[in-house]
Amino acid sequence: MKIGYYPGRHIKNNVSFFLQEHAIKQANKVVFFFLQKDALDSGSFDHSFITYKNFNNIVNHFSGGLLRAGIKKGDRVIVFTSISPELYISIAGLQRIGAIPVLIDSWSRKEQLVEIFQNSQPSAIIALNGWLKTFIDYVDVFGIKIKISVNDDTTAGKDVIQLNDLLKGAAGKIVPVKQDDIALITYTTGSSGIPKGASRTHRFLAAQHYTLKRLFPYKSKDIDIPVFPVFALNNIASGITTVIPAIDISKPNIKDSKILISQIKSCKVNCMTLAPSSFRNLAIYCNMEHISLDGISRILTGGAPISETDILGFIKIAPNSKNWILYGSTEVEPIAYIESREMLSIKKPKWKNTTKIGVNVGMIDDELHSKCIDIKTGTICQDIEVESIEIKNGEVGELIVAGEHVCEGYYKNEEAFLRAKIKDRHGIVWHRTGDLARIDKDGYVWIVGRKHNVIKRGTEYFFPVRPEIILKDLSNVSNAAYLSFASNKKDRIIAVVTLKEADKKKEKMCRNEICKVFKKENLPLDEVVFIEEIPMDVRHHSKVDYDKLQKKLYEIFA
Numbered sequence: 001m002k003i004g005y006y007p008g009r010h011i012k013n014n015v016s017f018f019l020q021e022h023a024i025k026q027a028n029k030v031v032f033f034f035l036q037k038d039a040l041d042s043g044s045f046d047h048s049f050i051t052y053k054n055f056n057n058i059v060n061h062f063s064g065g066l067l068r069a070g071i072k073k074g075d076r077v078i079v080f081t082s083i084s085p086e087l088y089i090s091i092a093g094l095q096r097i098g099a100i101p102v103l104i105d106s107w108s109r110k111e112q113l114v115e116i117f118q119n120s121q122p123s124a125i126i127a128l129n130g131w132l133k134t135f136i137d138y139v140d141v142f143g144i145k146i147k148i149s150v151n152d153d154t155t156a157g158k159d160v161i162q163l164n165d166l167l168k169g170a171a172g173k174i175v176p177v178k179q180d181d182i183a184l185i186t187y188t189t190g191s192s193g194i195p196k197g198a199s200r201t202h203r204f205l206a207a208q209h210y211t212l213k214r215l216f217p218y219k220s221k222d223i224d225i226p227v228f229p230v231f232a233l234n235n236i237a238s239g240i241t242t243v244i245p246a247i248d249i250s251k252p253n254i255k256d257s258k259i260l261i262s263q264i265k266s267c268k269v270n271c272m273t274l275a276p277s278s279f280r281n282l283a284i285y286c287n288m289e290h291i292s293l294d295g296i297s298r299i300l301t302g303g304a305p306i307s308e309t310d311i312l313g314f315i316k317i318a319p320n321s322k323n324w325i326l327y328g329s330t331e332v333e334p335i336a337y338i339e340s341r342e343m344l345s346i347k348k349p350k351w352k353n354t355t356k357i358g359v360n361v362g363m364i365d366d367e368l369h370s371k372c373i374d375i376k377t378g379t380i381c382q383d384i385e386v387e388s389i390e391i392k393n394g395e396v397g398e399l400i401v402a403g404e405h406v407c408e409g410y411y412k413n414e415e416a417f418l419r420a421k422i423k424d425r426h427g428i429v430w431h432r433t434g435d436l437a438r439i440d441k442d443g444y445v446w447i448v449g450r451k452h453n454v455i456k457r458g459t460e461y462f463f464p465v466r467p468e469i470i471l472k473d474l475s476n477v478s479n480a481a482y483l484s485f486a487s488n489k490k491d492r493i494i495a496v497v498t499l500k501e502a503d504k505k506k507e508k509m510c511r512n513e514i515c516k517v518f519k520k521e522n523l524p525l526d527e528v529v530f531i532e533e534i535p536m537d538v539r540h541h542s543k544v545d546y547d548k549l550q551k552k553l554y555e556i557f558a
Contacts, residue, residue, distance in 0.1 A: 004206025009176040015183050015205045016059070016096040016174055018237040023056030026239060031055045032085055033223075033267045034244040040259070045266040047243070050085060058167060062093035065166025069124070069146055073098030073175050076120045076185065078144075080104045080127040083229050083244055086150040086163060090126045091233070095183055095202075098175035102185045102197070103229075105250065105539060110138075115195050116187055117142045119412055129153040132160060179203035185411050186230070188330045196420075197411035198330050207405040208333060209237040211367065215337060216300060216324060218271070225263060226273035227540070231300075243267045249275050249540040257285035270297045275540035276304040283313035293318040302326035302334070304542035305359045305447065307469045311340040327361035327447065331407040331420070331431050335370075335399075336445045338362025346444065354470075354521045355455075355463040356396055356438065358448035364439075367404060371430075372397030372437060375454065375461065382423045386430060396461070398451055399437040400430040407431070436463060453546055455484040455493055457524050462493070467523055468544070471495060474517070476503040476510045479534045481544045487557045492526040496549060498534050529556065 003021075006013050022029070032055065033047040050058075071077060071094070079090045079101045094101045102120045104113070117138060124146035125132070125139060132139065132147055139147060150163045177183075183202040187195040218224070218240045225243040226232050235242045243263055247256040260282060263269065274282070279301045286293065296318040306325050314323055323340035326333070343360050351357055364370045373389045374397055380389070391397040400422065408429040410416040422430040436454065437447050448463035455462040464482040471480030479498040484491065495514055499506065511528045518525045535548035 002206065002210065004179060004203045006179070009178055011174045011176045013179050013181070013202050014095065014098070014174050014177045015202050015237070016092055018209070018239075019052070019056050019059065019092055020174065022236070022239040023052045027051065027053035029239070030241045031236065032088070032242050032244055034085055035246045035263075040246055045262045047263075047267055052239070055085070055089075057171075059089055059092040059096060060171035061167045061169065062089055062163070063096040063172030064170045065168070065172075066093055066099065067097055067172050068169060069148070069161060069166060071097070071099050071124050071146060073177075074181075075099045075123040076102050078102050078104060078117075078120070078122045078125040078127070080125070080131055081150045082128070083232075083248070084150075085244070087229065088232060088236070089163075090150070091184070092236075093172075096174055097172050098177050098181065100182050100185060102187075104187060110135075112187075112195050113138060116197070119195070119197060120185060124148065126150060126163070129160065177202055182411070186330060196413050196416035198407045199409050199411045200407055204405065204407055205233070206237075209234050211334070211365065211405045213238060215334065215365065216298070222271050222298075223267055223269050224271040224273060225260065225267075225269045227275050227278050228273055228303075231273045243269055247278075249278055250538055252277065252281075252541050257282045261286070261291060264293065264296070268295065270295055272296060272299050274299060274301045276301055276306055276310070276542040277536075277540060279306065279314060280310045283310065283317055286317035287313060291317065294320055296321045299323040300326055302328060303540055304537075305465050305469065306340075307359070307472065308344060309469075309473050311344060315340065325361060327445065329431075329433060332368075332401055332403075332405065332433075334365060335368065335401055335433070336362045336364050338444075349440070352522065353460065353462065354523055355461075355466050356448060357466045358437070358446040358463065359465050359469065361445050361447050363443045364401070364445060365403075368406070369402045369428075369430075370439070370445075371400050372439060373400055373432075374398075375436065375451065379418055380422050382418075383425050384422070386422060386424050393439055394441065396436055396438045396448055396463070399433045399435050399445070399447075401433065402428050402430045450546075453483060455482075455524075457493065462524060464544075467495070467518075467521075470517060470521065470523075471497060471514065474510070474513060476500055476506055476513075479536075481534055481546070481549055483546060483549065485550065485553050485557075487554060493524045494553070495525055495528045496534060496553070497528060497530050498532065499530060529553070531556075 003012050003017050029052050030049045031052045033049045081087050091101045125144050126148040129149040148161045180201045182199050183205050184200040185197040187197045218238050223241045227245050227249045232242045246259050325338050327336040328334040371390045420432050434451050436449050437445050449465050467482035478500045481496040485494050507530050514528050535545040537543040
């Protein structure tokens with residue numbers, strides 16, 4: 001029987017058993033290559049490493065230390081640290097004893113932290129000592145007694161436990177859990193900015209791993225560098241080697257591509273899991289520097305639309321690579337997928353309304369059920385027949401999915417469940433993606449935009465994905481957004497554009513070109529606005545943050 005699928009309470013339902021198995025079967029295989037904290041400052045790319053056996057041994061002793069510190073099964077524990085071995089030691093150690101890691105991203109604002117603390121009610125926190133000092137008031141207000149610092153710091157308070165001190169003593173055993181016991185809570189923010197914690201059960205994490213293994217199996221000698229922290233958990237379950245990236249995609253830096261290239265060469269990386277921003281920037285950098293990544297055999301990327309131009313740029317630098325474009329979300333990964341060369345081979349349909357074309361993200365995974373529901377569908381009363389709100393194939397609607405690797409709930413958040421889920425009359429939980437899509441006659445899914453970014457002119461709907469791809473393909477344009485904006489009782493459809501550094505003085509020429517292209521494509525456009533920087537999502541800087549952009553526009557048009 002598969003890990004995560006045993007009846008009742010069982011140690012093999014605990015996802016930490018994946019690590020345990022690999023530590024026995026391939027003890028001396030490297031689980032992580034990583035750079036020490038001062039390596040980048042010295043310009044060194046000599047990576048440290050840790051084997052599966054040693055990593056599992058550290059995790060086991062850490063779990064014992066957690067028990068002695070007073071953390072027990074079912075406790076929620078905030079984990080706030082950089083992408084590092086300590087992050088994965090913390091997650092695996094907590095899961096081993098049946099406790100629940102609560103991951104917080106570095107982009108979380110103070111007001112969001114309050115929401116997260118109130119919702120999760122943590123009994124402990126594992127973090128960098130600097131973070132503990134900065135947010136000590138929040139920690140104390142919520143009565144968090146157990147504070148663990150992941151970095152040795154002589155200035156830490158007397159009540160702060162050092163991670164290394166928890167490694168001394170007896171190891172903790174794997175705690176038997178039920179399939180639907182929570183293994184991980186990850187917080188995501190919607191358009192409202194209010195965090196909602198996706199409850200990932202042990203069964204869900206196992207099902208997600210088996211889905212990724214079925215669709216994109218690793219070879220035993222593969223070495224992957226994933227810029228998404230959570231993807232390293234799948235690598236551990238797969239028993240392959242992970243290179244921990246020395247970049248933070250939530251804080252883009254001009255040196256990021258150069259750093260990634262150095263790590264690829266130093267560790268002989270042949271697989272990469274990239275955000276669209278790092279996918280695009282790496283291709284640009286390598287093409288400029290005439291660098292060829294001949295040793296790369298596979299790329300996984302997703303999280304935002306990938307244009308045909310981006311794909312062509314990457315194929316040029318990694319000619320031997322299969323580039324898989326994954327479409328998914330925090331709650332369902334993956335939903336659909338397509339290989340880049342297949343995407344390029346499929347002709348875009350000819351629509352009078354160009355915005356209905358969108359971008360092809362492939363076919364829905366066979367193990368998922370999917371439907372498109374009416375755009376105007378609001379919060380749904382539960383216990384319904386989903387077919388009653390389904391639209392015809394080929395029309396644009398909100399994509400909903402159900403299946404084994406669909407996260408079915410949010411931690412103690414009924415409101416978020418009602419907004420994002422549908423529980424039908426048969427007890428099946430459908431996830432509302434919030435993405436607008438159409439499914440063509442061949443089964444390909446074309447994403448056209450987010451539900452809350454729909455543009456309406458008269459009785460017709462327009463969508464942002466395809467216009468933004470058209471804008472970004474213009475030679476002078478660095479970034480772009482297409483949206484509806486209302487101010488002073490006037491509703492405008494606007495193209496917001498950031499020009500490349502060398503073209504900052506060519507606004508008039510660029511405006512004329514945009515107007516010409518949009519007229520040819522029969523796209524509505526009232527105004528072109530040039531700004532220095534378009535706000536992007538704080539998680540991986542690949543999608544436009546339309547809420548922040550709207551606020552910027554209010555300042556411009558005030």
